[in-house]
Amino acid sequence: MTDDDNTQQWDGYEREALYTLVPGDDQGWQGMWSVEDVGREIDHSDDPMAVLRPLINAGLVHEPAKGYVFASRAGIKAVAMIGKVV
DSSP states (O other): OOHHHHHHHHHHHHHHHHHHHSOOTTTOOOOOEEHHHHHHHTTOTTOHHHHHHHHHHTTSEEEEETTEEEEOHHHHHHHHHHOOOO
């Protein structure tokens, strides 16, 4: 796997994690997720914080308590502007 392929794979994990935390219009606010649940949802349960940490550092996700996360207003806005493209 090349560095570019590896980067694209991690970008995909981060995108999936953010999309998981930001519900569709018909679902309402999903609230807080456990880090483990996000890991299972994105098929990266061995170290989900490795995926979530860059999103937290970018301000797209908040971690109010160890092991729990939710999408920030910036994360919700980013998904609204981009749309959920898989």
